[in-house]
Amino acid sequence: METRDPELKTELDAALHARNELGSDYESALVESFLEKVEQRLDTTLDRRVRRHLAEQQVSVARGARQPQPLGGFGERYGFGIISLILAIPLSAIAAAASHTEGLIIAWLGIIGVNAVHAARDWPWFQRRSGHSKSDWND
Known part of the structure; x- marks a missing residue:
């Protein structure tokens, strides 16, 4: 190895x-x-x-x-996704052991949700709705 x-x-x-x-x-x-x-x-x-x-x-x-x-370049976006997938392994094991299929589905929906919100912060419609723009980070 x-x-x-x-x-x-x-x-x-x-x-x-x-x-x-x-x-x-x-x-x-x-x-x-x-x-x-x-x-x-x-x-x-x-x-x-x-x-x-x-x-x-x-x-x-x-x-x-x-x-x-502001942070949010290539490294942060893909780094966040990779780390969330690495941490998904023990989460999946715990969820599957605790409540089998239902727990596994809930755990993965949470993982997908966190990654979707993280990815959506760069979308223009998300920034208008939340009232934040990239310039807010520079203040």
Whole structure:
């Protein structure tokens, strides 16, 4: 397995080793634990990137460069979609375990709804209805 994060690879190896020792009875707990660690790592990485982006904008403004543009470019839109799909995996597992098909349908409708609202913020008719325009972010 080629990975950029050796700590995460070590955690995965430890989870697989524990599964071999403990058996399949503890498999769901081990998977849940590993997914929590992955989610924490994603949150940490995302926070670091957002802080770096904001710092770069502040430096740019301090140097007299043009006003920073609002977030919402290619990276944010697709990054949001990818992260929501990654987080959909444990949500789907929990929903399917708790209430089978109905829970799974409700979970995925929520995921689709969140992504639709996130995508709709850039649509002109949505901005007129909500009373916000892109220039509101520059104030």
